[in-house]
Amino acid sequence: MSRQVSVDNSxxxxxxxxxxxAGGKFQWVRESLVNSIQAEATWVKFGIEESGYESQGVLRRYVADNGHGMNEDELGDFLSHFGSGGREISDHGNFGQGFKASCYLWNPYGIVVLSWTKGTPDGRMIWIHKRVRNGTEYWELKDFESYDEVGDPFVSDCIPPTREALFEIGVDPDRLMFEQIREAGQGTVFLFLGDSASRDTQGGDFLRQEEQQSRGILRYINMRFVELPDDVDIRVENLEKHVRSAERRGSKDNFYLGPDGKTTVGVHSRTPKGIKGMIPDGAVKGVLENGPYDTKFHWYLSPSDAKPVKGGDGPTRPVIAILYQGEAYSLLQTTSDFRSFGLPKAVRDRVWLTIEPPESIEGDETTWGVKPQGSRNQLIVSGGGTLPWAEWRDWFSDSLPDAITSAILLSDNSVPNPEDLEQEEALRRTMSRFSQRFRPIHIVENPNGNVRASGQISSTGSPESLGGSRPPGEDSETHSGANEATGGQGDTAVLSESIDGDKTGVRRAKSDGIPKVSWDDDFPFEDRFLAAKFEPNERFRTNNGGTGKGVLHLNLYFPLFQNEFKYWQEQYGHAPYEEVMEIVKSAYESEAVSKVMHAKKLNGARTISPEALEEAESPVDLRISQTVVNAWLGPEALTAALLGLVNVESRIVNRFNGRHYIRTGI
Incomplete structure (x- = not known):
């Protein structure tokens, strides 16, 4: 007989x-809730057990639902077999391993499970705990002494719930058969005991300090789930900070009395809403389809006068997340994250975005799709590889819906002023010498082309950006080539040169616009050590009423700039401080923009000598790729490029001299 693969108990x-x-904080909450929903529960409660507090002063967390319960055989199988949950194990399913992996380590004293089914209306109970023998850890079911129908004693690890069986933790199991379970005739309760009979577990996993926070479970659910089922009543109990306010309400459901008969704790129940539940009423919404890898982009634009999200029980500001079977993965929340999707600060607090890639096909590792990693804490790509964040960011930025574009144009933060006009004109003069030099060559898809190519780098829809011209009467700044169904750009494909490619194209020179420069006095805390940060996808309002793309952010409080302002004020003490700052800023703007433009112009340039041509593995290796350019334009690289003072300071001196200012003391 052939041997079967198995895992040794040790x-x-x-x-x-x-x-x-591999899991994250509150992973047990996710596993519990998904299990309850898949058990077709209509009521789920993350509660704080009352009888244990009344008898012993211990606050223990439980999860209860009125879904399909488990009988004696199913109870033993669910908790005593790692990787078994009564459901088929698959790439996308929740099959039982996650709950045990997320709960066992922080509950060595045990997890008590009580379950009722229509076939076992009196219920069944087990207590699984950790044991160590000869240095090896085991999880096993605890034995209870009980009595059969005629009163004879026996020992079993699965019995009807009794007070005697739970005497050491002071819990009354009758009070865990909630009204919702009784009415449904079925349900399950998981009671978490931690590492001892006196351990409080109301906050969750005590091994993870980040879980010990007020309303942590409620906040996690609201951040982890994009949307929750409408037909499931989900409740989360939290300790009240102000106990007396609970007492004044006069409801026994709102406070528990301790074993001394005097001490009380307030308990309040709240209903999680999920991310979509946090979006203000009146938001405009839509879906962009046919994105990279057949990805959908669900967007929501809150009204300009909508009140900010309050309460702190979930995302207090809009977020960007990957949507997978109702759950949110890879949550993005920083201003920089939004800028990378083409969403400037002006609409950062109005746009919510969920990215929905296709699910992987069971057993097919060749078709692109996503599935959860084993811990259900992150998504992975079938067949290997990483999530295509760069392509998603570029595509969405190029495909901004009209509603979001209009919001950018109408935002107060984007209204042009005379200083912006002067800044733009100065930058144009500075960059004029680059208008014809260093123009990179891109391969544009053309069935009659003579260049072999493959893949698709991006969709531009902009003939001007590829060295062409716009139809007469079209505004080069405002025309978007939008597709009515998606709000996106046209379908001019930029390909990658390859001798083995299955497509053909022609070579075209590409001209990129000059980025907008923004001096920020509120650089994000995580970017405080950076002098500059380039956001190539960030949209902005241009001075002629259209939208441009690409913003170079300079950190006003970066030590380099602050020292320069002070130094030049001392050198030209007769000049107004505002004018000194304007001259210094202008010099650094020109320096920074020249770095960005020069790097962009070199995209696609050859990097190999003719003598070494024969040694190259592929024509693609001969040219500077977008990946290389992105590295040159990274925030650390830009910061280092701005630290040299020689070129900039000579330019500053010339500008002061041009305004006939004399250095102090000369």
């Missing part, structure tokens, strides 16, 4: 520990 502890570490 290895289970290591598997559980590795799976636990």
């Amino acid at each position: 290895a289970v502890g290591n598997l559980i520990r590795q799976a636990y570490q």
Whole structure:
């Protein structure tokens, strides 16, 4: 007989520990809620057990639902078999491993499970806990002493719930058979005991300090789930900070009395809403389809006068997330994240975005799709590779819906002023010498072309950006070539040169616009050590009423700039401080923009000598790629490029001399 693959019992502890570490904070909450929903529950409660507090002063967390319960055989199988949950194991399913991996390590004293089914209306109960023998960890079911129908004693690890069985933790199981379970005739309760009979677990996993926060479970659900089922009543109980306010309400459901008969704790129940539940009423919404890898982009634009999200029980500002089966993965929340999708600060607090890639096909590792990693804490790509964030960012930025573009144009933060006009004109003069030099060559798809190519770098829809011209009467700044169905750009494909390519194209010179420069006095905390940051996808309002793309952010409080302002004020003490700042800023703007423009112009340039041509593996290797350019334009690289003072300071001196200012003391 052929041998079957199995896992030795002694290895289970290591598997559980590795799976636990792969998960994140509150992973057990996600596993519990998804299991309850898949058990067709209409009521789920993350509660704080009352009888244990009344008898012993211990606050324990439980999860209860009225979904399909488990009988004696199913209970033992669910918790005593790692990777078994009564459902088929698949790439996309929730099959039981996640709950155990996320709960076992922080509950060595045990997890008590009570479950009722229509076939076992009196219910069944088990208590699984950790044991260590000869240095090896085991999880096993605890034995209870009980009595059969005629009163004879027996020992079993699965019995009807009794107070005697739970005497050491002071819990009354009758009070865990909630009205919703009784009415449904079925349901399950998981009671978490932590590492001892006296451990409070109301905050969740005590091994993770980040879980010990007020309303942490509620906040996690609101951040982890994009949307929650409308037909499931989900409740989360939290400790009230102000106990007396709960007492004044006069409801026993709002406070628990301790074993001394005097001490009370307030408990309040709240309903999670998910991310979509946080979006203000009146938001305009839409879907952009046919994105890279057949990805959909669900966008929501809040009204300009909408009140900000309050309460702190979820995202307090709009977020960007990957949507997968109702859950949110890879949450993005910083201003820089929004800029990378073409969303400037002016609409950062109005746009919510969920990215929905196709799911992977079961058993097919060749078709592109996503699926959850084993811990259900992150998404992975079938067949390997990483999530295509760069392509998603570029495509969405090029395909901004008209509603969002209009919001950018109408935003107060984007209204042009005379200083912007002067800045733009100065930059244009500075960059004029680059207008015909260093223009990169791109391969534009053309069925009659003579260049072999493959793939698709991006869709531009902009003949002007590829060295062409616009039809007469079209405004080069405002025309978007929008597709009515998606609000996106046209379909001019920029390809990658390849001798083995299955497409043909022609060579075209590409001309990129000059980026907008923004001096920011509120650089994000995580970027405080940077002098500059270039956001190639960020949209902005141009001075003629259209939108441009690409913003170069300079950190006003970066030490280099602050020292320069001070130094030149001392050198030209007779000049107004505002004019000194304007001259210094202008010099650094020109320097920074020249770095960006020069790097962009070199995209696609050859990097190899004719003598070495024969040694190259592929024509693609001969040219500077967009990846290389992105590295040149990274924030650390730009910061280093601005630190040299020689070129900039000679330019500053010339500008002061041009305004006939004399250095102090000369």
